[in-house]
Amino acid sequence: MDTKTQLRYQGYLSTPSLWTNGPVSPFKQIELASNTDAIDDTTVFKNQRLGKLVEEFVFYQLKNQKEVSWICDNLQIQKGKQTVGEIDALYYYEGIPIHLEVAYKFYLLDTLENHDEPLAYWIGPNRKDSLFYKLGKLHNKQFPLLHNELTKIHLKNHNLDPKSIKQQLCFKAQLFLPYQDSKRDVSPLNSGCMAGFYISYTKLELFRSLEFFIPTKLDWLVVPNHNVEWITYASALAIIEKDLKNKRSPLVWIKYKDDRLQKCFIVFW
Numbered sequence: 001m002d003t004k005t006q007l008r009y010q011g012y013l014s015t016p017s018l019w020t021n022g023p024v025s026p027f028k029q030i031e032l033a034s035n036t037d038a039i040d041d042t043t044v045f046k047n048q049r050l051g052k053l054v055e056e057f058v059f060y061q062l063k064n065q066k067e068v069s070w071i072c073d074n075l076q077i078q079k080g081k082q083t084v085g086e087i088d089a090l091y092y093y094e095g096i097p098i099h100l101e102v103a104y105k106f107y108l109l110d111t112l113e114n115h116d117e118p119l120a121y122w123i124g125p126n127r128k129d130s131l132f133y134k135l136g137k138l139h140n141k142q143f144p145l146l147h148n149e150l151t152k153i154h155l156k157n158h159n160l161d162p163k164s165i166k167q168q169l170c171f172k173a174q175l176f177l178p179y180q181d182s183k184r185d186v187s188p189l190n191s192g193c194m195a196g197f198y199i200s201y202t203k204l205e206l207f208r209s210l211e212f213f214i215p216t217k218l219d220w221l222v223v224p225n226h227n228v229e230w231i232t233y234a235s236a237l238a239i240i241e242k243d244l245k246n247k248r249s250p251l252v253w254i255k256y257k258d259d260r261l262q263k264c265f266i267v268f269w
Contacts, residue, residue, distance in 0.1 A: 004219070005045055011221035012057045015104070016192045018131075018173040023188055024119070025135060027143065027169045030100065032061055050217055054104040058170050059089060067094045071158050077150050085145040090158065090165070097165045099146050101138055105173040106220065106251070107131055108198050108265060109184065122175070122189070125198070125249035125265045131173075143167050174220075176265055179203065196263030201244055204237070204266060212236035213253040224253040224261035244268040 013036060017029045043060065047053040055073070062068050071090040076083055089100040107122035107130075115121050120132035145151060147162050155162055174195035177184055182197065199206075211230040215222060236252065243250040249267040256262070 006039065007223075007225075008053065008218060008221045009039060009045075009057055011223050012054055012104070012172070013061075014223060015172040015174060015195075015221075016190055018105070018171045018175075018193055019189050025139070025169065025171075027101075027138070027167055030098075030168050030170050032058070032170065036061060036064075048218065050220065051104060053218060054172070054221070055088060055102045058100075058102050062089075062091060062100075065093075068092065071097070071160075075154060077145060077148060077154065079150055084148065084150055085141065087145060087151070088142075090160070097160055099143070099165050099167045101142050101167075101169055103134060103138070103169070103171045103173075104221075105131070105134065105171075106176070106195075106265075107173055108176045108267070109178065109186075111178055112269060125176075125251070125267060126247060127269060138169070174263075176263070179264075196265070198249070198265035198267050201240070201266055201268060204240070207254060208233045209257070211255040213255075214239050214250060215253065220251050224263055226255075226259070226261070228253070230255055240266050 013034055016034070019025070019029070021028055039060070045053060045056045045060075047056055059073055063070055069092040071092065073089040075087040075090065077085050077087065087099060088102045091098055091100070106125060108125055110121045110123045115132075117132045119135065120130045122131040123129065146165060146167065152162070173193050175186060175189065175193045176196050176198045177194070179197045179199040182194070186194070210233065212233065212235075213228045213230055214236060240250055240252070244266070247268055249265050249269075251263060251265050254262050254264055
C-alpha cells in the first residue's frame with residue numbers, strides 16, 4: 001500500500017465518533033478500534049471521493065473482524081431506472097444482521113446566523129450543509145429505506161427479514177471552532193473530534209509569517225505532519241484565493257515558528 005493511502009487510513013482511524021450514544025440520534029454508533037493492524041499490502045482502495053473512500057476504510061476494518069460475516073455493501077434500491085436510495089452495508093455481527101450507514105464530515109461552528117436547532121450551528125465549510133440536515137436525511141430517508149417495499153426483494157435474496165435487522169451508524173467527523181475561540185463547549189458532540197480552527201480570509205494577514213501546506217481533498221483526512229513541501233504565505237495566498245472565488249473554503253495546514261502544526265479552514269464567509 002502506498003504511503004498516501006496509509007496516512008489517510010491512519011487519519012480515518014484517529015477520528016472518533018461524533019457522539020457517543022445519547023440524544024443526538026436514536027441509532028447506536030458502532031465501536032471500531034482507533035488503532036489496528038497494518039493494512040495488507042495487496043489491498044487497493046479505489047475511491048477518489050472522500051466520503052466513499054471512508055466507506056471503503058470502514059468496510060475493510062469490519063471485514064477483518066472475526067465476529068463479522070459480510071453480506072453486501074452499496075446496495076442500490078431502484079424503481080425502474082430511478083435510484084430510490086442506497087444501503088451502505090449489510091452484515092452479520094456475532095450472528096445478528098446489521099444495517100450500517102456511514103458518514104464522515106467536516107463541520108464548522110456557525111457564528112453568522114441564528115438557528116432554531118442547536119445542531120444546525122454545525123455547518124459544512126462552504127455553508128451548504130449542516131449536521132442537523134444530515135441527521136434528518138439519515139433518520140427520515142436512509143434508515144427507513146430498509147423497510148421500503150422495493151428493498152424487500154433484495155433482503156429476501158439474502159434470507160433477511162427487515163424486522164430482525166439492527167440499524168446502526170458509523171458517523172465520524174472533524175470539528176473546527178472560530179480562531180481564538182477554542183474553549184467552547186461542543187456537547188452533546190464529542191470534544192475529541194476537535195481538529196483545528198477556522199478563520200475568515202479577511203484575517204489571514206495574521207499568518208503572514210507562517211508556512212503553509214494545502215492538502216488535496218482526500219488528504220483532509222490526514223493528521224498534519226512535517227513530511228510535506230511547505231510554502232510561503234504569498235504562494236499559499238494565490239492558491240487560496242482561487243478557491244475562495246469559487247465559494248470554496250480550503251483546508252490548510254499551518255506551521256508555526258516553534259514547529260507546531262495545525263489544521264485550519266480559510267472561509268470565504
